[in-house]
Amino acid sequence: MDRSELVELLSPVGLRLLDSLPPYDAHGNVVARVSELRKAGHAPGLVAAVLGQSKLRAKAGPKFGDFATRMLFTEAGLEQATRLRVAALHAGRFQAAGLTRVADLGCGIGGDAMAMAALDLEVTAVDADEVTATVASYNLAPFPSASVLHAQAEDVDLAGFDAAWLDPARRTAGHSNTSRLTHSSDYSPSLDFVFGLSERMPIGVKLGPGHDRDQIPAEAEAQWVSVEGQLVEMALWFGVLARPGIRRSALLLTRDGADELTADADSVDAPVGGLGDYLYEPNGAVIRARLIGDLARTLGAEMLSEGLAYLSAPTLTPTPFATAFRVLESLPVDEKKLRLALAERHIGTLEIKKRGVDVDPATLRTRLKLKGSESATLVLTRAAGHRVALLVERVR
Incomplete structure (x- = not known):
């Protein structure tokens, strides 16, 4: 638009x-x-x-629910907008810390600012793009405690504000057909500005979930958020917005509620062990937060192979932080023998999961020439460094 x-x-x-x-x-x-x-x-x-x-x-319904029917959007703004449920958690941090006047620098279409205003925080939403700022003004019009400013984040006078929320632009400029920026030095505002601001006031920062972990300041709390199994963001929190004793967090939001795994640092990996009766695939938030070792210890599990995010255990322990599979049998790794083994089991529909092996599941599925009425899940990975093909079933 x-x-x-x-x-x-x-x-x-x-x-x-x-x-x-x-x-x-x-x-x-x-x-x-x-x-x-x-x-x-x-x-x-x-x-x-x-x-x-x-x-x-x-298209905005999954992110904004019923609010979407009364909002305006740009294509790029919607793509980059925070889900309202996640934005509410962001806003809750400011409210819990007693920070009532917040500058939302890089507000986009105003999703986070809406959540703040809904909690009666006084929020000034700022965006450098005129069209985007205008759209945010429309979306925030029902909230008396919200205002919008068309300006560069770096030019805003922050005197009188208690804190700031920043969502640096991580895509090229425009309202549609934008592309992801590959270098954080190209973000707007820059991370130098963002981290410099953290030395002046409490701030929260939204970044991509795959952001370079080496760029996370030691004093920040880093929280990776997964919504219905989809890894959506990494948020960094500074000052009173960071929780004492927590530097790594994996937050999982589902229809049933929320579950969180926290630690004061990256966890030490569990030792590599043998293949047990159950295989666990940790949620992406747990993997990115590097809390696999802590998760393994709660499950009585070990790493299937060094450096790979699969865990194995002799018994089943229910957990919201990983998908559990029952290991049915080991199949041949050789492709021809694997095709025969699947044919003998009448498997015509096959989910292929892989980690640590150079395989294209779609191409392999075609070459396997599957026929039959049965369905199955195949895990291609490494166990103690050696390639394995595991026939498993998902534990519901």
């Missing part, structure tokens, strides 16, 4: 038209809908803008 489309959309006619549209149907006849709106006398630019927003609102 460019500036002209936004102007069209923010007119009284544009907003009324957007809100009058039925729920977006990805399989519907878009051409017919365009024709219908054009026949009603609406300009081509307005039609494109409202239909684009209708599509984005539907």
Whole structure:
């Protein structure tokens, strides 16, 4: 969405038209809908803008729930926006620390600022892009304690603020078809600015879950967050926003609630042991937080092979921090023998999981020429340094 489309959309006619549209149907006849709106006398630019927003609102549902039906988005802004459930946890940190006036530097479409304002925090949301800042203004309009500033994060006078939240832009500029920046030196604002600010006031910082761990300051609490099994962010917390005695955290959010594994540092890996009756695949947040060793010790498990994030144990211990598999049998590693073994078991549908081996599951699945009515899961990995092929079943 460019500036002209936004102007069209923010007119009284544009907003009324957007809100009058039925729920977006990805399989519907878009051409017919365009024709219908054009026949009603609406300009081509307005039609494109409202239909684009209708599509984005539907796409935003998983992140923003019912709020999405009353928000505006840019494509890039939605992609980078914090899920509202996670944003609420961010905001809760500020509230719990007694920090009531927060600068949201790099606010995007305003997701985190909305969560802060919902807790009656006084938040000033800042974005360097004019269109994005305008969209954030619309989204934050229902919240009296929120305001929006179109400015560079580095230029904001932070006198009078208790704390800051930063979500540095990690993609190229624009509102759609952006690409990920590969070097943190290209982030906006830069990490030098971000970490320098942490020396002046309490701050929280949202970064990608795969961010270089060597760049994590020693004084920061680093928390990796997984939502419904998807690793979504690493947040760094400084000052009173960092919890005493915690420097590493894996937070798992599911429909049933939240579970967290914490430590004061990276955990020491468990020793390598033999293959037991059960195999555990740790959640991505646990892996990135390097808490696999601590998890292993709670499960009475050992590493299947050095440096690989698979654990094995003789008995089953339920845990929210890993997916458990029952090991049914070891199959031949040789591809021809493996194909025969799967055929003997009438396996026609095969989930292939791999770690520590150079295999493309999709290509291998084709070469295995699977036929049969049974389904199974195959784990290709290493045990004590040697390649193994394990037929397993997921423990529900």
